[in-house]
Amino acid sequence: MSEVPATDKSPSQPKPRKFQAIKGVRDLLPAETPLWNHVEHTAHDVFGTFGFAEIRVPIIEPTELFARSVGLETDIVSKEMYSFELQAFQEIRHFVGKIMSSQSDPLRFTGWLHGLVGALRSAWRSGRIEHSEVNRQTVKLLEEIYDWLYQKIADDKVLRTAIVNPEIQAHITDAVSIAMRLEISPDTAVLRPEATASVCRAYIEHNMQQLPQPVKLHYSGPMFRRERPQKGRYRQFYQIGAEVLGGKDAPGIDAEVIEMVMAFFDKLELRDVQLDINSIGCRECRPKYVELLRAALVKVKDQLGPDSQRRIETNPLRVLDSKVENEQAIIATLPRMAAHLCPACAEHFAEVKRQLELRGVIYKENWRLVRGLDYYMRTTFEITAKGLGSQNAVCGGGRYDGLVELLGGPPTKGIGFAIGEDRLILSLQESGKMLPPQGRDVYIAWMGEKAFATALRAARDLRAAGFGVELPPTEQKFGKALAQADKLGARYALILGEDEVTSGDWTLKTLADGSQTKYSESNLLDHLRKNITSSL
Ligand code: HAM
Numbered sequence: 001m002s003e004v005p006a007t008d009k010s011p012s013q014p015k016p017r018k019f020q021a022i023k024g025v026r027d028l029l030p031a032e033t034p035l036w037n038h039v040e041h042t043a044h045d046v047f048g049t050f051g052f053a054e055i056r057v058p059i060i061e062p063t064e065l066f067a068r069s070v071g072l073e074t075d076i077v078s079k080e081m082y083s084f085e086l087q088a089f090q091e092i093r094h095f096v097g098k099i100m101s102s103q104s105d106p107l108r109f110t111g112w113l114h115g116l117v118g119a120l121r122s123a124w125r126s127g128r129i130e131h132s133e134v135n136r137q138t139v140k141l142l143e144e145i146y147d148w149l150y151q152k153i154a155d156d157k158v159l160r161t162a163i164v165n166p167e168i169q170a171h172i173t174d175a176v177s178i179a180m181r182l183e184i185s186p187d188t189a190v191l192r193p194e195a196t197a198s199v200c201r202a203y204i205e206h207n208m209q210q211l212p213q214p215v216k217l218h219y220s221g222p223m224f225r226r227e228r229p230q231k232g233r234y235r236q237f238y239q240i241g242a243e244v245l246g247g248k249d250a251p252g253i254d255a256e257v258i259e260m261v262m263a264f265f266d267k268l269e270l271r272d273v274q275l276d277i278n279s280i281g282c283r284e285c286r287p288k289y290v291e292l293l294r295a296a297l298v299k300v301k302d303q304l305g306p307d308s309q310r311r312i313e314t315n316p317l318r319v320l321d322s323k324v325e326n327e328q329a330i331i332a333t334l335p336r337m338a339a340h341l342c343p344a345c346a347e348h349f350a351e352v353k354r355q356l357e358l359r360g361v362i363y364k365e366n367w368r369l370v371r372g373l374d375y376y377m378r379t380t381f382e383i384t385a386k387g388l389g390s391q392n393a394v395c396g397g398g399r400y401d402g403l404v405e406l407l408g409g410p411p412t413k414g415i416g417f418a419i420g421e422d423r424l425i426l427s428l429q430e431s432g433k434m435l436p437p438q439g440r441d442v443y444i445a446w447m448g449e450k451a452f453a454t455a456l457r458a459a460r461d462l463r464a465a466g467f468g469v470e471l472p473p474t475e476q477k478f479g480k481a482l483a484q485a486d487k488l489g490a491r492y493a494l495i496l497g498e499d500e501v502t503s504g505d506w507t508l509k510t511l512a513d514g515s516q517t518k519y520s521e522s523n524l525l526d527h528l529r530k531n532i533t534s535s536l
Contacts (some may be wrong), residue, residue, distance in 0.1 A: 024235025071374025387430030
């Protein structure tokens with residue numbers, strides 16, 4: 001019996017697994033990306049008119065950056081960050097594990113010790129292990145033991161007896177206990193959950209305090225939070241944000257930043273947005289208010305759910321955020337920050353509101369708006385939009401004087417916001433805003449070798465003039481080519497056959513009405529320029 005060759009369809013071959021994007025992340029397809037691009041370009045333009053320049057910060061940052069700024073107790077830091085160990089720490093841990101498990105084999109032990117010493121040296125040089133006295137001593141001792149072992153092991157005679165050589169064994173035991181003294185804190189990085197901390201880090205790292213103040217920066221890009229996915233809430237989502245760093249804490253800056261977001265939404269024709277503002281006080285007045293709030297909450301503790309009960313201890317302000325139905329009536333009776341602001345904060349807040357009014361920005365004061373990140377003080381604001389269900393906050397922001405200092409920089413004022421781009425797009429789409437994907441302006445239908453050479457030239461010239469051109473790579477009958485042009489939504493078909501090439505008169509078919517006109521090569525470009533550009 002002849003052997004049947006295995007084919008792709010052979011039942012013995014398992015079907016390759018089909019992949020899907022992981023939970024909470026998604027593809028943005030060509031039907032959607034024109035609107036995303038439009039939103040991003042508009043942000044660039046509008047923010048530019050307010051004097052903001054673009055900054056691009058990394059997607060990966062040290063874990064500690066967010067632990068210190070956003071706050072250890074926040075949901076974002078305590079449970080939502082995607083973190084991983086950096087290479088240097090992994091490598092050191094790997095080699096320490098290897099020397100521990102090869103203590104009875106001096107030759108292998110020495111090899112792994114060599115690896116460990118090398119990894120430590122490079123981690124030391126790049127500052128990835130702490131430059132402490134203990135670490136300095138440890139690395140030095142391990143190097144010495146390695147050199148000693150290497151000399152001994154290099155001697156063949158000793159190698160044969162190494163296993164039973166008590167002097168070698170003593171050195172191995174020493175090396176292991178010395179390695180255990182290394183002071184290495186896990187060197188971890190995270191996918192950024194937000195970008196304010198990154199922008200502050202960049203401000204410090206690049207000495208931006210030496211630039212004319214304030215420094216006004218805007219950014220956009222993906223952020224990552226391991227939240228429960230739902231409509232408008234993703235694990236990879238996009239933010240468009242802006243930060244003002246340095247200079248004064250003049251209320252006019254707060255008002256201008258808010259005015260800028262509203263101008264941006266206006267330009268995008270995002271309707272029915274609501275701006276809520278609040279002041280959460282400063283280091284002087286907030287702690288006193290928080291204690292007052294805590295005391296009031298303790299009295300009603302039994303009537304609160306488990307989350308709010310826990311927050312009485314960890315962060316009483318967050319209780320004000322609660323959406324739990326039967327807590328609402330109790331929360332309405334709690335003391336309010338506005339009545340407990342210190343004179344400076346009260347004055348600042350009053351001036352922010354006055355300046356918003358001067359700028360014609362409509363706002364609603366919301367005493368329960370506390371925001372879920374620790375770095376805020378004084379002004380906080382949030383903007384909600386229509387058509388988003390429960391995840392309707394499309395922008396959040398506030399003042400964060402002191403954050404730069406907390407991250408090791410000089411005392412610096414700061415305020416900013418971030419817009420959830422996914423939600424912004426959803427809301428625009430819900431209101432019927434769609435932009436067509438970039439279609440082809442011209443489909444070139446060609447037949448014959450000579451026509452192909454002309455088609456190549458026409459495609460090159462049309463593209464250089466900025467038109468979208470589809471040039472089929474293989475010859476097609478005109479009927480089939482025109483049907484394909486129709487399917488692709490092209491506006492024109494340029495028909496190039498023997499006749500056209502010989503006469504120099506090219507046929508241009510308008511696909512919407514089927515009309516055909518002949519043009520010379522140069523007239524064709526003029527005609528397309530006039531017709532396509534004017535209808536954009
Ligand atoms: P945030 O309130 O955590 O603030 O986020 C800002 C916006 O990002 C939210 O209002 C929302 O539109 C969007 N957003 C947050 N999480 C998700 C998610 N899982 N899926 C979709 N969209 C989401 C900050 O991030 C601060 N850094 C804002 C800021 C800048 N404050 C001062 N400067």
